[in-house]
Amino acid sequence: MRVLQMKTPTSQPQAFPFGPFNSAIQRGWKRSADTAQTGLENRTRYSQLDKLTTNLQRLATVLQLQHLISKRRGPYVSVQIMSRWKNIVCLNTGMGEFLRKHPHIFEIFTLPVKRNQCCRVSRRMLDLMLEEEAAVKECELDAVRRVKKLLMMSVSGILRVHTLWLIKRELGLPENFRDSVLAKYCDDFKLVDLETVELVRRDEDGDLGVAQVEIWREREYTEKWLSEFETKYAFPINLPTGFKIESGFRGKLKNWQRLQYLKPYERKDVVWVGNCGGIQRFEKQAVAILHELLSLTTEKMVVVERLSHFRMDFCMELNVRELLLKHPGIFYLSTRGNTQMDFDIEAYRKGCLIEPNPVYVVRRKMLDLLLLGQRHSRELNIESKEESDNVVVDEDVRGDVDVGGPRDGDWVIPILDNFDDNLHEISDSSVQELSDYSENRNSGNEYKLKG
Numbered sequence: 001m002r003v004l005q006m007k008t009p010t011s012q013p014q015a016f017p018f019g020p021f022n023s024a025i026q027r028g029w030k031r032s033a034d035t036a037q038t039g040l041e042n043r044t045r046y047s048q049l050d051k052l053t054t055n056l057q058r059l060a061t062v063l064q065l066q067h068l069i070s071k072r073r074g075p076y077v078s079v080q081i082m083s084r085w086k087n088i089v090c091l092n093t094g095m096g097e098f099l100r101k102h103p104h105i106f107e108i109f110t111l112p113v114k115r116n117q118c119c120r121v122s123r124r125m126l127d128l129m130l131e132e133e134a135a136v137k138e139c140e141l142d143a144v145r146r147v148k149k150l151l152m153m154s155v156s157g158i159l160r161v162h163t164l165w166l167i168k169r170e171l172g173l174p175e176n177f178r179d180s181v182l183a184k185y186c187d188d189f190k191l192v193d194l195e196t197v198e199l200v201r202r203d204e205d206g207d208l209g210v211a212q213v214e215i216w217r218e219r220e221y222t223e224k225w226l227s228e229f230e231t232k233y234a235f236p237i238n239l240p241t242g243f244k245i246e247s248g249f250r251g252k253l254k255n256w257q258r259l260q261y262l263k264p265y266e267r268k269d270v271v272w273v274g275n276c277g278g279i280q281r282f283e284k285q286a287v288a289i290l291h292e293l294l295s296l297t298t299e300k301m302v303v304v305e306r307l308s309h310f311r312m313d314f315c316m317e318l319n320v321r322e323l324l325l326k327h328p329g330i331f332y333l334s335t336r337g338n339t340q341m342d343f344d345i346e347a348y349r350k351g352c353l354i355e356p357n358p359v360y361v362v363r364r365k366m367l368d369l370l371l372l373g374q375r376h377s378r379e380l381n382i383e384s385k386e387e388s389d390n391v392v393v394d395e396d397v398r399g400d401v402d403v404g405g406p407r408d409g410d411w412v413i414p415i416l417d418n419f420d421d422n423l424h425e426i427s428d429s430s431v432q433e434l435s436d437y438s439e440n441r442n443s444g445n446e447y448k449l450k451g
Contacts, residue, residue, distance in 0.1 A: 043325060043328060044239075044241075044242050045240070046332050046334070046345075048348075048351035049332055049343050049351065050334050050336050051351065052351045053334040053337065053341050054336045055367055055370065055371065056341075056367070057337040057338070057339070059363075059366060059370050062102065062105055062125075062370060064088075064089045065082070065085065065106075066121050066125070066129070068082075068085055068088070068089075069082075069119075069120070069121060075120050076109075076118040076120035077119055077120070078116055078117070078118050078119075079095065079096055079099065079108065079117045079118065079119050080116070080117075082095050083095040083096070090338060101373060102370060103374060104122060104125075104370075104372050105121065105122055105125045105369060105370060106119050106120070106122065107119065107120050107121070107122050124369060125366070128362060128365055128366050128369065131362050132362045132363065132366075133174075135358040135361075136172055136173070136174055136359060137174070138358060139172055139357070139358055139359060140181065142172065143171055143173050143181065144185055145208070146171050146297075147164065147171065147181070147197075148188055148208055149265075149296055150164075150296065151189075151198070151199035152199065152202055152203075152208060152209065152265055153264045153289060153292065153293075154199075154314060155267075155313065155315050156313070157199040157202070158196055158197070158198045158313070159196075159197055159313055160195055160309075161194070161195050162309075163309045163310065163313070164197070166306045166309060167297070167306055170297040170298060170299065170301070170302055171296065171297060171298070172298045172357075172359045178191075182197055186200075187200060188200055208265075210265075211263060211264055211288065211292050212292060212295035213235060213236070213288065213292070213295075216236055216346075217231045217232065217234060220234075229258065230257070233257065233259060233261060233284075234257040235288075235291065235329075235330055236329075236330070237253065237257075237329035238329055238330075238345045238346060239328065239329045240328065240332070240345075253329075256284070259280055259281060259284055260281065261281045261282075261284040261285045262281070264285075264288050264289050264292045283323060283326075286314075286316045286323055287327055289310075289314050289316060290307065290316075290320070290323070290324070290331070290342075291330060293307070294342065294343075295344060295347070298357055298359045298360050299360055299363070300343065300344040300348065300353060301341055301342060301344065302341075302342055303340065303341060303342070304321055304324070304340040304341070304342050305339065305340070307342065321340070329345070330344075330346070331343065331344065331345065332345050352364075
């Protein structure tokens with residue numbers, strides 16, 4: 001026992017012990033991987049843009065619910081049926097709880113006959129949606145201009161209609177833009193087939209060939225008296241509050257601002273990546289394309305997943321998310337909710353757009369109506385009680401106003417109308433037969449009395 005206690009445990013010999021014969025070998029240490037995931041975790045956050053992203057996702061859920069309600073035959077839907085749509089709209093809370101949190105958008109009432117709770121979209125929300133449609137129709141020429149600039153940025157001058165459909169709301173296009181916009185302006189666009197649109201002619205010499213960042217560069221050159229060497233290829237940099245500036249960051253940023261690149265509307269068949277600074281120039285060209293794409297949208301923001309559909313058309317053979325995280329002074333990537341939203345930092349101040357447009361103003365009104373929540377809802381309760389007595393009349397009135405095309409179940413209307421007509425004919429014929437039968441019976445009784 002004493003021998004076992006006095007025996008010290010032998011240490012395991014190293015596989016490659018460092019000694020006098022291998023002292024020149026450098027020992028490698030593991031470094032933390034610099035990936036897109038680590039960049040997302042370590043980035044400096046904009047609290048105002050994150051909050052705006054959360055509110056916009058709630059508004060998207062409301063609009064999706066309104067779209068599902070509009071597909072129904074009537075202007076209202078039972079709350080029990082709406083509870084089945086919870087997984088469709090990706091709702092984490094209960095449907096009834098979500099509807100009661102927004103009384104200015106959804107009206108919950110009880111049917112007088114069946115005594116079940118139903119829901120319909122409020123009149124204020126419907127008016128705002130009609131106002132948005134009017135604003136989109138009014139700004140149709142601006143939307144045509146945006147689509148033309150996107151086609152000019154494409155290498156081949158061709159884009160898929162599905163790619164434009166993914167960002168139709170961001171570009172301010174209507175739902176049926178293929179028929180109402182692309183087919184209407186045949187002098188600018190050409191539908192090669194049902195899924196491809198081509199630019200008829202390029203207008204590089206006019207205003208269409210000028211990027212949005214060029215206007216900023218000219219303003220910086222004239223107002224701040226900066227040299228052309230400093231502003232010719234520079235971008236507006238707005239670093240977030242709390243951004244940690246490391247040593248050497250300012251020098252690298254200054255060299256990157258002076259670096260030449262191929263501008264978005266310039267055409268060149270070959271881009272040499274292997275020459276001096278070729279990779280950095282290629283990345284700067286992709287930054288310029290993404291910045292111009294964001295500036296063409298109505299709200300200066302796009303979902304990151306939809307940007308990846310433009311990689312082949314705009315010749316951006318790189319990871320879009322890593323590129324956005326690499327330039328925190330130009331783009332901001334918000335990860336609130338289920339989607340990742342990319343913002344143009346230059347266009348926002350305190351969570352609002354600096355230069356609003358008519359479409360953005362209407363959508364901001366929708367967001368303000370959503371953010372009201374349950375405040376100022378006493379008047380709404382009084383109006384809902386008054387309308388509950390006349391719910392049948394209101395349904396007829398709303399059915400005439402809220403017509404968004406054919407709905408499910410319209411095919412059965414002519415069948416029921418014909419059935420009602422047949423019932424009237426049968427009832428008329430049955431009444432006539434009964435009258436004839438009664439007359440014959442009365443005449444028979446008179447004949448018996450005479451006999």
